[in-house]
Amino acid sequence: MAIRVLVVDDSAVMRSVLSEIINQADDLEVVGTATDPIVARELIKQLNPDVVTLDIEMPKMDGLEFLDKLMRLRPTPVIMISTLTERGSDITFRALELGAVDFVTKPKLSGAQGMRPYAEEICDKIRAAYQARLRSPSKFAPAAGAPPSGTSTVGGTAGNGPAIDASTLRERLVLIGASTGGTEAIKEVLCRFPEQMPGILIVQHMPEMFTGSFAKRLDGLCKIRVKEAEDGEKVMPGTAYLAPGHSHLLVKRSGGLYVCELSKADPVNRHRPSVDVLFHSAAKHVGANGVGVILTGMGKDGAQGMLAMKKAGCWNIGQDQESCVVYGMPREAAQIGAIDEVSTLNDVALRVVTRLRQTGRRAG
Structure with missing residues (x-):
């Protein structure tokens, strides 16, 4: 039975590219596509996909806000589709903190030969996401300048005991x-x-x-x-x-x-x-x-x-x-x-x- 995937992206080109890549794999199937998180929310209820690929920057509700709601209300394996920018990387790490399983970068649409490694990567990551053990979202803000609440450093779990010589x-x-x-x-x-x-x-x-x-x-x-x-x-x-x-x-x-x-x-x-x-x-x-x-x-x-x-x-x-x-x-x-x-x-x-x-x- 194929792994059922919902593709969420406001770009018609990206929805088409991702759908073609995923549907070419024998064990994967795109069961629906959504242009924004509002549509995605309804399709998730209707289709109950195994894995969701989610763009970050979208109209009506950005990917992070949607991911946060999804992981709290209906935990589902999510692969983020990220841009190759510094801002994109910061947002991607926040998505991983919120519970996304993994991410792939948006591909450079440069012909079939150049797309083959990307196609292998995203299909492998969808398969991994399907098998993933979902975890609770991190409860701390990123880059706060101090260790996350609840972790232990000096004076905590790993810091207890004699100093390392x-x-x-x-x-x-x-x-x-x-x-x-x-x-x-x-x-x-x-x-x-x-x-x-x-x-x-x-x-x-x-x-x-x-x-x-x-x-x-x-x-x-x-x-x-x-x-x-x-x-x-x-x-x-x-x-x-x-x-x-x-x-x-x-x-x-x-x-x-x-x-x-x-x-x-x-x-x-x-x-x-x-x-x-x-x-x-x-x-x-x-x-x-x-x-x-x-x-x-x-x-x-x-x-x-x-x-x-x-x-x-x-x-x-x-x-x-x-x-x-x-x-x-x-x-x-x-x-x-x-x-x-x-x-x-x-x-x-x-x-x-x-x-x-x-x-x-x-x-x-």
Whole structure:
């Protein structure tokens, strides 16, 4: 039975393009289209679609307002259709906070060949959304300049206990990978970290125009510093480095320090940046000094790299099925024996910090 999709967009061209893409997949079917949220509201009642694709800027009611109402009154998997602009990225992150499963950017209508990767992406994301575990909307405003209400940092869950010693801060690294649902999951983890942390390297599957905005958003919410990674920069304690959407992120060793390296090599597992690329580099250059974390996401990216990290002595944590939006990447890693412990999302930061303290005491 095909996954039933409602397309909501005020552009007739976009409705036509999205409908054609979706209907070409054997397991997907567009059951209706709507020009604005008012029409969409009635069609959702009539058609009960499995997944909704939703434009953000529309007449009568914008996509965010409609999404907020929909997730509170009739929770439905939603894929946002976003524009490649800074404003578009800010609004998209707010949509993810409100409960959207994922987003795709509006395509450049440049012929069938150029549309093929976009068609594969949106169809894959619709399939993932259909299987997604919907979560309650975030209860805090974005970029408020302080950790979200209810999260724990210094003096809270992950911040309780003895400080992480100086040698651990210098020698250890935390490596994090995520995909679908990962923007909220990464935020949840980073906002619970204390200020004194080793360097953190992150890969989140995300387009180039969005990673810089995402890093800035996290930097305004977390005790640690968060920035987009740059090629050749030293990895410093208390700082998280997010892979830019145009490049793989690798870690290398140089003069006793960890260094970020960016690469525009071919996509791995259809992704650039790829979690596997980061994790394989950590297996080679970080080894037992690493703590790996794999969070919610569709597909298998990161599983083989995490296995390589484990074989090199790294301690790996996987998000549990119940707290994942899509239990894909952590499941793949668990199935091949790459994970040392499974944790709910709320406890991931605590488990990471606990591990760092334990190994720090043993090393001392």
